[in-house]
Amino acid sequence: MTAYIKTVIERNKKNGNVGISSICSANYYVLSAAMKRSKKDGQPLLIEATSNQVDQYGGYTGMKPDDFKKYIYSIANELQLPADRLILGGDHLGPNRWQEEPAIDAMSKAKVQIMSYVQAGFRKIHLDASMPLQGDTKKDNMPLEIELVADRTAELCAAAEEAAKDAETKPFYVIGTDVPIPGGALTSHEDIRITPVHEVEETIKATRSAFEERGLTDAWQRVIALVAQPGVEFSDTAVFEYRKDKAQPLKEKIKEYPAIAYEAHSTDYQKKEDLRHMVNDHFAILKVGPWLTYAFREAVFALAFIEKEMLTGYASVQLSQLEETIENVMLWKPDYWKKHYHGNEVEQRLARRYSLSDRIRYYWPQKEIQEALNQLFENLTTYKPSLSLLSQYLPLQYEAIRAGEIGNNPLDIVLHKIDLVLQKYIYACGLS
Numbered sequence: 001m002t003a004y005i006k007t008v009i010e011r012n013k014k015n016g017n018v019g020i021s022s023i024c025s026a027n028y029y030v031l032s033a034a035m036k037r038s039k040k041d042g043q044p045l046l047i048e049a050t051s052n053q054v055d056q057y058g059g060y061t062g063m064k065p066d067d068f069k070k071y072i073y074s075i076a077n078e079l080q081l082p083a084d085r086l087i088l089g090g091d092h093l094g095p096n097r098w099q100e101e102p103a104i105d106a107m108s109k110a111k112v113q114i115m116s117y118v119q120a121g122f123r124k125i126h127l128d129a130s131m132p133l134q135g136d137t138k139k140d141n142m143p144l145e146i147e148l149v150a151d152r153t154a155e156l157c158a159a160a161e162e163a164a165k166d167a168e169t170k171p172f173y174v175i176g177t178d179v180p181i182p183g184g185a186l187t188s189h190e191d192i193r194i195t196p197v198h199e200v201e202e203t204i205k206a207t208r209s210a211f212e213e214r215g216l217t218d219a220w221q222r223v224i225a226l227v228a229q230p231g232v233e234f235s236d237t238a239v240f241e242y243r244k245d246k247a248q249p250l251k252e253k254i255k256e257y258p259a260i261a262y263e264a265h266s267t268d269y270q271k272k273e274d275l276r277h278m279v280n281d282h283f284a285i286l287k288v289g290p291w292l293t294y295a296f297r298e299a300v301f302a303l304a305f306i307e308k309e310m311l312t313g314y315a316s317v318q319l320s321q322l323e324e325t326i327e328n329v330m331l332w333k334p335d336y337w338k339k340h341y342h343g344n345e346v347e348q349r350l351a352r353r354y355s356l357s358d359r360i361r362y363y364w365p366q367k368e369i370q371e372a373l374n375q376l377f378e379n380l381t382t383y384k385p386s387l388s389l390l391s392q393y394l395p396l397q398y399e400a401i402r403a404g405e406i407g408n409n410p411l412d413i414v415l416h417k418i419d420l421v422l423q424k425y426i427y428a429c430g431l432s
Helices: 003-015 028-041 065-078 103-119 147-163 196-215 245-255 272-280 290-311 322-332 345-354 368-384 385-394 395-402 410-428
Strands: 020-024 043-050 086-093 124-127 172-175 225-228 261-264 283-289
Touching: 003 020, 003 225, 003 261, 003 283, 020 028, 020 410, 028 043, 028 290, 028 410, 043 065, 043 124, 065 086, 065 103, 086 103, 103 124, 103 147, 103 283, 124 147, 147 172, 147 196, 147 272, 172 196, 196 225, 196 245, 245 272, 272 283, 272 410, 283 290, 283 410, 290 322, 290 368, 290 385, 290 410, 322 345, 322 368, 368 410, 385 395, 395 410
Parallel strands: 020 043, 020 283, 043 086, 086 124, 124 172, 172 225, 225 261, 261 283
Antiparallel strands: none
């Protein structure tokens, strides 16, 4: 099934009308919605873990690559999705987590990280060596020299190839690292960087040369995409939309490389028509993450509002107190949001709940929040939400229930809310 990605790239470079979305999430409900969509449409499903989420030490999820694979397969088995429909990828694999360590140590850990991904069966590998490490010399606010990044990228690739030497299916690689600023810190469309075409050419040329110097000519034939910034981003409250005219030089440049397309990060919250334009402009791989957990959060909060309206005052009912529990946990453990949400206390509170960067997504696995979520689902399974309240808080799900498309229960409602986002990517990728 991994070869499907290669086919998508080939078709995209031929006529630009086909792409593939990459689901970047470990959220159970997001993954369930994506798998149900894959099962319904009969399309392969690409799911990616990030380097800080999953690594040889467990990452912030507590999962090593093999653990993440088992987790994904267990959900697929639960939903009766054939395992061969799944494609696993690793995002930003490299020394990112060890930037404060000497380069030789950071790269050593990065190679172990990548090998653990490949050995676990991940076959779409984004090689990211763009970050400065201890001992590197560079000018302030300037990227590392392209030649150094290319050499380290080849070093990482060599480790991946070693891990895959006895495997029937070899990895496909994504290179390049020109991605939006983490946390969505931009304030205007003029601030958004669009990758200059000369950097595309320099990156491809330098990386190919570094691969060849290490005897990785065969691996270079499996480089399918370059990460580039097409000018899309989102802040806490704003979406900076794709400007087809500004990305036109990138479209023309990548035509010079028949086997390579672009991979776009932070495509969340774009209009489906603009996502389609991106695919047509050879951004063949569209990564999405926060939008999916944001849709999950929207559905769950709406259900919590319904729960309060319906069940407050009943002595026999224990309310979930979901919103209050989340707020308390985020204040108690601010590590995942403190550096990203600014302003006064009122503005920070609003961001914690509703920011498009959706830092809440890091908190759903917390025990207290899981218990509150389970209580919410239990309450609204025992006492079905009234249609009037569904119309008020979840009007699209109300319509789906009335049409008999989904059941009036929390799980169906949540998955439907997430699926509405997934359908935009199905449309964008030419699969509907």
